[in-house]
Amino acid sequence: MSEVLQKTSDLLEKAALAKKAAAEMAKQSTEAKNKALRLMADQLLQEQDFLLTENEKDIAAGRHAGMSDSLIDRLQLDASRLKGMADALVLLTQLEDPVGEVLESWEQPNGLEMAKIRVPLGVIGMIYEARPNVTVDASSLCLKTGNAVVLRGSSTAIHSNKALVAAIHRALAKSELPVDAVQLIEDTSRETASHMFKLNSHLDVLIPRGGAKLIKTVVENSTVPVLETGAGNCHVYIDETANVEMAIAIALNAKTQRPSVCNACETILVEKNWAAAHLGKLVEALQEKAVVIHGDSFVQQWENVIPATEEDWGTEYLGLEASVKVVDAVDEAIRHINSYGTKHSEAIISETPENVQQFFMEVDAAAVYHNASTRFTDGFEFGFGAEIGISTQKLHARGPMGLPALTSTKYLIKGNGQTK
Amino acid sequence: MSEVLQKTSDLLEKAALAKKAAAEMAKQSTEAKNKALRLMADQLLQEQDFLLTENEKDIAAGRHAGMSDSLIDRLQLDASRLKGMADALVLLTQLEDPVGEVLESWEQPNGLEMAKIRVPLGVIGMIYEARPNVTVDASSLCLKTGNAVVLRGSSTAIHSNKALVAAIHRALAKSELPVDAVQLIEDTSRETASHMFKLNSHLDVLIPRGGAKLIKTVVENSTVPVLETGAGNCHVYIDETANVEMAIAIALNAKTQRPSVCNACETILVEKNWAAAHLGKLVEALQEKAVVIHGDSFVQQWENVIPATEEDWGTEYLGLEASVKVVDAVDEAIRHINSYGTKHSEAIISETPENVQQFFMEVDAAAVYHNASTRFTDGFEFGFGAEIGISTQKLHARGPMGLPALTSTKYLIKGNGQTK
Structure with missing residues (x-):
C-alpha cells in the first residue's frame, strides 16, 4: 500500500x-x-x-x-x-x-x-x-x-x-x-x-x-x-456623554487585562467632543500601562503616539498596542466597526440611551456591550459552566x-x- | 478586462x-x-x-x-x-x-x-x-x-x-x-x-x-x-404488532401520494411475523397503485416482484417504485435505516411502546414518526406557515x-x- x-x-x-x-x-x-x-x-x-x-x-x-x-x-x-x-x-x-x-x-x-x-x-x-x-x-x-x-x-x-x-x-x-x-x-x-x-x-x-x-x-x-x-478585532467606543472615569476604566481593562485573547480590545474610538475634553487622560492612562498607541492626526498631538495606518484599523495586535481614532458621532463609530471588526465583541460607553440603542441594533457582532468591558465574552463569564469556543459565524451558534x-x-x- | x-x-x-x-x-x-x-x-x-x-x-x-x-x-x-x-x-x-x-x-x-x-x-x-x-x-x-x-x-x-x-x-x-x-x-x-x-x-x-x-x-x-x-431516502418500518389496515394505508400514502418529493417513502421494511401473515395484502395494495416492487427473496414469492439489489436499498426512486425487505426485528430495521437512509424522515408502525421508543431514540433522522406517514415532513404541515426547505444536516437547523x-x-x- x-x-x-x-x-x-x-x-x-x-x-x-x-x-x-x-x-x-x-x-x-x-x-x-x-x-x-x-x-x-x-x-x-x-x-x-x-x-x-x-x-x-x-x-x-x-x-x-x-x-x-x-x-x-x-x-x-x-x-x-x-x-x-x-x-x-x-x-x-x-x-x-x-x-x-x-x-x-x-x-x-x-x-x-x-x-x-x-x-x-x-x-x-x-x-x-x-x-x-x-x-x-x-x-x-x-x-x-x-x-x-x-x-x-x-x-x-x-x-x-x-x-x-x-x-x-x-x-x-x-x-x-x-x-x-x-x-x-x-x-x-x-x-x-x-x-x-x-x-x-x-x-x-x-x-x-x-x-x-x-x-x-x-x-x-x-x-x-x-x-x-476565533479572531477578535474588538472595539470600545467612547460616546460624547460617556462617564470619564468609567470610560477610561473599561478601555484599560479591555485593552490591558489580558491582551493576548480574542475578546481584548484593539481599537478605541472616541467621540470628538469627549476627545477634545478628556482624550489626554485616556492616552496617559494607556501609556502608563505601557500600551503603544497608533493614533489618527488628532491623537498624534500627544507624545509617543505612532501615526495609525489603514492597516492598523484591521489589526488584531494581541499585545500591548492599541489604535485610537476620533469619530464624529455614533454613526461613524458603527460604520468603522462594521467595516473593520470581526463580529466578535463591541462596546459603547455612553449615557445617551438613543445612541446605545442604535449601537445595539446596528453593530453586527456576536456580543454588544453597554458600559461594560468586551472581556466578558466568555462561556464561563456568561454562566454556561463550560466553553467550546466563541463562535464568530452566524449559523448554528454565535458568541x-x-x-x-x-x-x-x-x-x-x-x-x-x-x-x- | x-x-x-x-x-x-x-x-x-x-x-x-x-x-x-x-x-x-x-x-x-x-x-x-x-x-x-x-x-x-x-x-x-x-x-x-x-x-x-x-x-x-x-x-x-x-x-x-x-x-x-x-x-x-x-x-x-x-x-x-x-x-x-x-x-x-x-x-x-x-x-x-x-x-x-x-x-x-x-x-x-x-x-x-x-x-x-x-x-x-x-x-x-x-x-x-x-x-x-x-x-x-x-x-x-x-x-x-x-x-x-x-x-x-x-x-x-x-x-x-x-x-x-x-x-x-x-x-x-x-x-x-x-x-x-x-x-x-x-x-x-x-x-x-x-x-x-x-x-x-x-x-x-x-x-x-x-x-x-x-x-x-x-x-x-x-x-x-x-x-x-434535499435528498430523502425515507423508510416505513412495519413492526410485528402493526395494525394491518393502518400499516398498509400509511405505506401506500407515503409511497404513492406524491412519489416525486423528498419525504416520499422509498423502502418498506417489514417485521418477519407480520410479513408471514400480511405481506401479501401490502404487495397487492402497492401493485394495485402501479408501484413496481424490488423485493428480497421472501418478497419475491409474489408475482412481478423484481429481485432487489444492494443498490436498491440506497436508491431514492422518486417515482412509483419501492424496495421491500423483511427484517428480523426493530433492531435490524434501525440498523438498515441508519446505514442506507439520508437522515430525512423515518416511520415506525407499531403497537409495541418499547419498540417505538427504541426507534425514536436510535434512528438518526430529522423527523421520526410513529403511526403516521413520512409525507408530513413539510414546513406547512408542521404549522410554520412558510418553508425555506427541509434541512438534512445537523448544524443550525434540522428538518x-x-x-x-x-x-x-x-x-x-x-x-x-x-x-x-
Whole structure:
C-alpha cells in the first residue's frame, strides 16, 4: 500500500469506528456519561507519571527544534495542570446534560403530537495546535453531549496526545461508554488534515481550535460544516456623554487585562467632543500601562503616539498596542466597526440611551456591550459552566458556546394512523 | 478586462451592494417589511403581461433546446401561477417576524443584564434551478427576515428571473426597503457559481434549492456555510404488532401520494411475523397503485416482484417504485435505516411502546414518526406557515425550516461600568 493510501486508511478506519461509536453514544444516560468523566479524572491522576514522561518527550523535541518559551509553556504538562484537567472533568459532571431536552412541543390540528428534542451532533472532528489540554477538554465536552470525537492535534504534541488518549481509553473501558468514541489521528500530515476537511461522509462538524491561521485554513478548505471560532478585532467606543472615569476604566481593562485573547480590545474610538475634553487622560492612562498607541492626526498631538495606518484599523495586535481614532458621532463609530471588526465583541460607553440603542441594533457582532468591558465574552463569564469556543459565524451558534452548541435537534411525531 | 475578471467583478459588485443593503435591512421594522411584500404582490399582478412575455422567451428557448415536458412545466409561468406567488407574498405578511425576538435573558451575579435576541443572518446566497417561482419565494423569505439575497438561478430561466427581479426592484423602490437587498447574478456560468461557493467575505450562508446533484455540488465545493436541503431516502418500518389496515394505508400514502418529493417513502421494511401473515395484502395494495416492487427473496414469492439489489436499498426512486425487505426485528430495521437512509424522515408502525421508543431514540433522522406517514415532513404541515426547505444536516437547523432558520442571534449586554 502506498504511504498516502495507508494514511488515508488510518483516518477512514478511525472515523468509521467513531461513527459506529456515535450511535452508541447517543443512547447513553446522563449518569453513564458522568460516570465516565469521573473515571477519566481518576485515570489522569493515577497515570500522572506516565503522562508527564510522555509529555517530556514532546518538550525535549520542542526545545531541540528551537520552539519559543511561550509555545513550550503551552505544551508543558505538570502535576498542577493535570489536577486542573481532572477538576474540570468533575465540574463538567455537574452541568446539565442538554441531550433529550424538549425544546418545543405542540399538537397539529390533525392530532399529530409534535416534539422537538435535543440530540447529539454525531461525530465531531477537532483540529487543534500544540495544547495537550485540548485533547482532554474537547473529548470530555463531546462525550458529555453524547458525541464521538476524532482528534487531530499537532505533531509537536503527539506523545502527550497519544498518552492522554490511551489514559482516556483505559478510563472508558471501565465505563459503559464505547472506547471508540474518542479517536486520535496519529498521522499529523497535511494530507490527512486535507482529507479530514472533506470527510462529509463521516464527520458532522469540524471545530478548529487555535490561532487565526489554523482557523482560516480549516474554514477555507472544509466542505464538512465548520464551527468557526476565533479572531477578535474588538472595539470600545467612547460616546460624547460617556462617564470619564468609567470610560477610561473599561478601555484599560479591555485593552490591558489580558491582551493576548480574542475578546481584548484593539481599537478605541472616541467621540470628538469627549476627545477634545478628556482624550489626554485616556492616552496617559494607556501609556502608563505601557500600551503603544497608533493614533489618527488628532491623537498624534500627544507624545509617543505612532501615526495609525489603514492597516492598523484591521489589526488584531494581541499585545500591548492599541489604535485610537476620533469619530464624529455614533454613526461613524458603527460604520468603522462594521467595516473593520470581526463580529466578535463591541462596546459603547455612553449615557445617551438613543445612541446605545442604535449601537445595539446596528453593530453586527456576536456580543454588544453597554458600559461594560468586551472581556466578558466568555462561556464561563456568561454562566454556561463550560466553553467550546466563541463562535464568530452566524449559523448554528454565535458568541460563547456552551454544551448545547454540541447538539442538534430531531422532531419526534406521534400519530394514530394519520395520512393527511 | 478579461471575460473572467468581468464576470467576477459583476458578482463582487452585486455581493457588495447586497452586503451594504443587509445593514439597512437589519434595521427595518416588521411593518416596513410587510408593506414591501404587499407592494411586491401588487407589482407581480400589474406586470403580468411583461412577466409572461419574458417567460415565453425562456419557454421557447427551452423547447428549441429539446427540454422535457416536465422541465418546461416547472419553467412555465401563467396568470394563475403569478396569482399564486402574489397570494403567497400576502400570506407571508401575516407570519410573525422572528427578528428582535428575545430568546433568553438573565442577570449575571456581577449585575450584567444579558439578552440573546434574534437578528438577520445578513446576506444569503441562493443557488437554484429552472423554477422562476424560487426567485420570488426566496427573495420574499429573505426580506421578511431582514436579510439581503444574492440570487443565482439557471440560465434556462434567465429572462423570467430578470423580469421578476426587475418587478421586485420596482416594488422595493416604492417601499422603505433598500432596492439593493435583492441581487440577481445574470451570468450563470460555472465560474461564477464556483466563485460564489468561496465568497465567505460577502455571503453569510448559501442555500441550494434543486435536485440532489445541485445540492451535492454546492456542499462539496463551498467554504461559505451551506444550509443543506434535499435528498430523502425515507423508510416505513412495519413492526410485528402493526395494525394491518393502518400499516398498509400509511405505506401506500407515503409511497404513492406524491412519489416525486423528498419525504416520499422509498423502502418498506417489514417485521418477519407480520410479513408471514400480511405481506401479501401490502404487495397487492402497492401493485394495485402501479408501484413496481424490488423485493428480497421472501418478497419475491409474489408475482412481478423484481429481485432487489444492494443498490436498491440506497436508491431514492422518486417515482412509483419501492424496495421491500423483511427484517428480523426493530433492531435490524434501525440498523438498515441508519446505514442506507439520508437522515430525512423515518416511520415506525407499531403497537409495541418499547419498540417505538427504541426507534425514536436510535434512528438518526430529522423527523421520526410513529403511526403516521413520512409525507408530513413539510414546513406547512408542521404549522410554520412558510418553508425555506427541509434541512438534512445537523448544524443550525434540522428538518423543515421556517422563518427562524433564516436568522442568527446576538447577545446584548447592559452594564454600569463592569470590568469584572
